[in-house]
Amino acid sequence: SAVISQKPSRDICQRGTSLTIQCQVDSQVTMMFWYRQQPGQSLTLIATANQGSEATYESGFVIDKFPISRPNLTFSTLTVSNMSPEDSSIYLCSVDLAMNTEAFFGQGTRLTVV
Amino acid sequence: EDQVTQSPEALRLQEGESSSLNCSYTVSGLRGLFWYRQDPGKGPEFLFTLYSAGEEKEKERLKATLTKKESFLHITAPKPEDSATYLCAVQAPTDGLTFGKGTHLIIQP
Numbered sequence: 001s002a003v004i005s006q007k008p009s010r011d012i013c014q015r016g017t018s019l020t021i022q023c024q025v026d027s028q029v030t031m032m033f034w035y036r037q038q039p040g041q042s043l044t045l046i047a048t049a050n051q052g053s054e055a056t057y058e059s060g061f062v063i064d065k066f067p068i069s070r071p072n073l074t075f076s077t078l079t080v081s082n083m084s085p086e087d088s089s090i091y092l093c094s095v096d097l098a099m100n101t102e103a104f105f106g107q108g109t110r111l112t113v114v
Numbered sequence: 115e116d117q118v119t120q121s122p123e124a125l126r127l128q129e130g131e132s133s134s135l136n137c138s139y140t141v142s143g144l145r146g147l148f149w150y151r152q153d154p155g156k157g158p159e160f161l162f163t164l165y166s167a168g169e170e171k172e173k174e175r176l177k178a179t180l181t182k183k184e185s186f187l188h189i190t191a192p193k194p195e196d197s198a199t200y201l202c203a204v205q206a207p208t209d210g211l212t213f214g215k216g217t218h219l220i221i222q223p
Binding site for chain 2: 035
């Protein structure tokens with residue numbers, strides 16, 4: 001299994017500002033994923049982050065709004081830029097272990113934009 | 115486009131009353147079908163991955179099965195601590211997970 005730590009666990013931010021969410025894994029992983037879970041909804045994939053390459057974004061998500069860094073095999077960040085109340089969600093980091101036998105999630109970052 | 119549909123949206127059972135949750139899916143080349151449990155305010159907790167039709171996996175009171183079109187999560191003699199939202203997700207060969215909306219399960223003592 002993998003232990004995934006996300007920081008911060010929650011935050012309340014003013015509209016127009018940006019928040020960077022950190023994801024730390026206790027082992028080296030090739031693929032890391034960022035998801036969004038809006039209130040009362042299921043999880044939606046934002047982007048896939050592989051070390052050494054640009055993140056791949058899903059339809060409806062763009063790099064200017066959600067820039068991602070992946071400096072090494074155990075760490076990634078997601079920034080939510082120029083926030084609006086519609087960005088209020090839980091943001092979750094996930095990792096795939098070898099051959100996708102299991103995919104683990106962090107505890108999430110609960111973001112409220114006021 | 116990958117799609118996952120879970121039913122029912124919500125289910126209320128008495129303690130000890132067995133039932134099944136359904137996950138219907140369409141995906142271009144199934145790499146894996148995942149089941150998660152999510153408690154309020156927490157990230158999804160991994161339960162199972164299934165890879166091919168006919169495969170079954172068990173964990174305590176939970177048993178997951180897979181066909182070419184759907185998966186079932188069977189809950190046998192559930193307890194109140196089994197109350198949670200159960201999420202199903204599929205993965206195509208080069209993608210992240212596509213999730214269903216989940217089944218909110220309540221087990222009453």
